[in-house]
Amino acid sequence: MPELPEVETVVRDLRPWIVGQRIRAVQVGPKQLRHPWQSAWTNRLLGAKITALTRRGKWIIAELDRPERLVVHLGMTGQLVVVPASEPIADHTHVIVQWDASPHELRFRDVRRFGSMTLHANDAELQAFLGDRLGPEPFELTDADLARGMKSSERVLKALLLDQTIVAGVGNIYADESLFAAKLHPQRRGQSLSDAEVSRLNAAIRGVMARAVAQRGSTIRNYVGGSGLKGGFQEEFAVYGRAGEPCRVCATPIQRVRLAGRATHFCPQCQAPWSDG
DNA sequence: ATGCAGTCCTGTAAGC
């Protein structure tokens, strides 16, 4: 599932292929993504040059040489890839962007259509949109930021980590992995955390994210980077998807429960539920 | 205000 490391990998892969390219054509399929494509968007994109490709949380942002911003969210099964235009079009391909001077094209494929591709009018409007939804990036998150998000809440840690307004980019996999790395039980309440535990959690999130980005993210089912390459971090999972398997630290079987509506994996020994202050 | 459950969507896999 594309979370921060996967989205970052897609952005890095795509950047050399599409930054500097001028849009010649946009083809949109009949099936709607999360938000319907407005036909006016196509006209506003034609002739525009991509000037930068960036990421904020799990959102991908294409800057243009005009005010509009093209924004993509991969949802659960979204894939954004650059391929030779001659390549057969895979099932569930919903948008194709073609360039003036390239034999390659950009394709957005999304089997379950939880993803979205939208055009925002300008950067200020986009920043307001993202600002309403996203807290700090993990690599910019201070202990004070995280403490503010955690210690004022009665919600369980798993739910708090999935809340994009507290820290942007963490999804189900990296929430579980971060809590293991921080030795915190996913069912602990935010307000039960000590300052030391908040600090540990912050370091854990950052460490897990850095290692996952270095491995080009995780491929569980169908995630691929912008060049079609799979990720490798799934080989390093400590808990996610390892229910019943021995903890890599203490050999205790990894437990799986349902928390905040999500499958949640943890080591009952390493992540004991009591506070250690 | 807060937190939770339900919703969307379809491919995969388990169960009978």
Next chain:
DNA sequence: TGCTTACAGGACTGCA
């Protein structure tokens, strides 16, 4: 073998 059912979960809505 073929059908039904559960499950995967990011972002969002509606309800208590």
